[in-house]
Amino acid sequence: MIVFGLNQPFNLRVMATTFKDGDPGYAGVLGGVALGLESYHIFELKDEIPEAVWASEMAFKELEVEADLIEQICTTMREIRAG
């Protein structure tokens, strides 16, 4: 599986789609090559990470990002996995 740390929904969509279905722009070597890999953003995996590790590695980063953007990121990733 793939885990991203990028907080830009548009770029996340392109990258996650590339790993799943191949490069959507047919510009790179993965154009038309469906690897079928599932992608997640690290914010989606919060419940999987031990609390102390999340607090030391991620809590500050999480505070820097607006809740709306986190929701948008998570929605984008879910759409790509479902599609």
Next chain:
Amino acid sequence: MLKGKKVAVFGERDDVTGLAIRHCVEAAGAEVVYETTSCFV
């Protein structure tokens, strides 16, 4: 969900770095097979 999974990590320099993600997923039992931190600016 992460336990025993092989994970490729793509971090971002100004958002969440690859190293921070590595620490998180390894603590959850995943094996990191690739890690990088890029800058998309």
